[in-house]
Amino acid sequence: MPHTPLLAALLIAVGSTAALAQEATTPRPQQLPAKAAQPATKPAKQHSTDAVAVLRAAAEAVKDGYTATVHSYLDSTGPFANMFPKAEGRWAQRATGEDSQWAVRYTGQATTMTRKEPLDFDVLWLPDRTAWIDHEELELNIQPNSRRMKAGEAYQLASGPWGQAEPLATGFADILSTAAVIEIRDRAEINGTQCNTVAITAKPGSDPTIWYFGREDHLPRRCEIVLPDNPQMTGAFRVDFTDGLAGADVVSDADWTIDAPATYKKHIARAYLDARTPGDNLLRPNANAVSAGLPDWEVPDSEGNLVSPGSLRGKVSVLYFWGTWSPACKKATPEVKALAEAYADQPVEVISMAFREGDADAVVAAARAQGQTWRQVPAADDAVKVIGVRSAPAIVVLGQRGELLYKSGRPKGDYSEMFTRIRAIIDNALANPSTDATDTKQRGPAAATTDGQKASPNKTTRIKPGKPRLKKKDD
Numbered sequence: 001m002p003h004t005p006l007l008a009a010l011l012i013a014v015g016s017t018a019a020l021a022q023e024a025t026t027p028r029p030q031q032l033p034a035k036a037a038q039p040a041t042k043p044a045k046q047h048s049t050d051a052v053a054v055l056r057a058a059a060e061a062v063k064d065g066y067t068a069t070v071h072s073y074l075d076s077t078g079p080f081a082n083m084f085p086k087a088e089g090r091w092a093q094r095a096t097g098e099d100s101q102w103a104v105r106y107t108g109q110a111t112t113m114t115r116k117e118p119l120d121f122d123v124l125w126l127p128d129r130t131a132w133i134d135h136e137e138l139e140l141n142i143q144p145n146s147r148r149m150k151a152g153e154a155y156q157l158a159s160g161p162w163g164q165a166e167p168l169a170t171g172f173a174d175i176l177s178t179a180a181v182i183e184i185r186d187r188a189e190i191n192g193t194q195c196n197t198v199a200i201t202a203k204p205g206s207d208p209t210i211w212y213f214g215r216e217d218h219l220p221r222r223c224e225i226v227l228p229d230n231p232q233m234t235g236a237f238r239v240d241f242t243d244g245l246a247g248a249d250v251v252s253d254a255d256w257t258i259d260a261p262a263t264y265k266k267h268i269a270r271a272y273l274d275a276r277t278p279g280d281n282l283l284r285p286n287a288n289a290v291s292a293g294l295p296d297w298e299v300p301d302s303e304g305n306l307v308s309p310g311s312l313r314g315k316v317s318v319l320y321f322w323g324t325w326s327p328a329c330k331k332a333t334p335e336v337k338a339l340a341e342a343y344a345d346q347p348v349e350v351i352s353m354a355f356r357e358g359d360a361d362a363v364v365a366a367a368r369a370q371g372q373t374w375r376q377v378p379a380a381d382d383a384v385k386v387i388g389v390r391s392a393p394a395i396v397v398l399g400q401r402g403e404l405l406y407k408s409g410r411p412k413g414d415y416s417e418m419f420t421r422i423r424a425i426i427d428n429a430l431a432n433p434s435t436d437a438t439d440t441k442q443r444g445p446a447a448a449t450t451d452g453q454k455a456s457p458n459k460t461t462r463i464k465p466g467k468p469r470l471k472k473k474d475d
Helices: 005-025 049-062 153-169 173-178 327-342 360-369 381-387 416-431
Strands: 066-077 086-096 101-111 119-125 129-134 139-144 181-190 193-201 209-214 220-226 234-246 265-268 316-322 348-354 375-377 394-398 404-407
Touching: 049 153, 049 173, 049 181, 049 193, 049 209, 066 153, 086 153, 101 153, 119 153, 129 153, 153 220, 153 234, 181 209, 193 220, 316 327, 316 381, 316 416, 327 348, 327 416, 348 360, 360 375, 394 416, 404 416
Parallel strands: 139 265, 316 348, 348 375
Antiparallel strands: 066 086, 066 234, 086 101, 101 119, 119 129, 129 139, 181 193, 193 209, 209 220, 220 234, 316 394, 394 404
């Protein structure tokens, strides 16, 4: 689970102090000859059936809509206890679909020890972008989700609770597929409510994140990260949920609209500018994925050449998002191989986009061992975040002008039906090479959902009951 930057800095500072003290009093061990490195074996996941059932019940309870008052704070003693900021505000979320598409709005105030007055924040997280208001800099920002995203203090204060509670918004999809340990702990009472307790350990040996869900309504009451034992600081970083409501009617269209005074500066990624409405300061993002294409991203392949939507123009591109850590990819790779062979003499390029990996050379070697003879991107994490890929395997098909033609999630059961649909989309794109996705009179093929039903362009990024939108507000 992610920590906030300040929490991480505090933990590093405390850990470093303790390490220096121990080094001064502990004799150094005798150096022994290094042993030959042994191949690492990946430990099996330890997931309690009861714990998984609790997480699934919570995801089901909030999937149609959820609002609550969220309060984040460091419950601790020690010299650093008062340094950590506190934030409180209204949380609204919706998560739907096989791909765990999500939208979260968090609006409130935060206090820090360096400020006399609370700082207002207002942030909207969407699958492909983040929008937020910086009242100090008088700015409205709309940027693709990436590590290089511009961010100010207001955004950072809101993103602490968001980073910890994100699994709730995404239906715990990533947690259930990647966490090392998911286990039941003793039941507890949180703010007067009896709760089931689930501890999630992301990686072996790491500190767990503990979730508390109401036994009756399955709604979250608390999420906490217990600090490691240290004489200088103990306690936990907590996110409390109170006054929670769930259902399709608790979230309105207004939750997906960010208002900023007309005088504020606008820092908006080019992908979200709407050239058809210049009089509106280009604030309304185009939700039509087929006509708008994809936000900008750029990742290097194994040969050092950059891969981006612009570099792929002129051919149909099939992006295969996979990972050496995903058993499901072993079933999908032969289908991708057959597809690559079927279109070998046509303007179609297959590119493997690995993510959540560490060793680039090992990724390429594993790909070749599986028969992936095509182009390899061993670290496609930036593209994954911008495109909104949530699981592996996943397939994204781009047309010859960079338009998004198809995006899949991980299918259930047989993969052949999905790849039959992908081939039909490729054939159609090859048969209509002049199709310009930016021309409102000529559209590319409709995107297909993970259940095989075709979706209209508006549904490709739509989050029911209304599509997320951002607009300005006159003073």
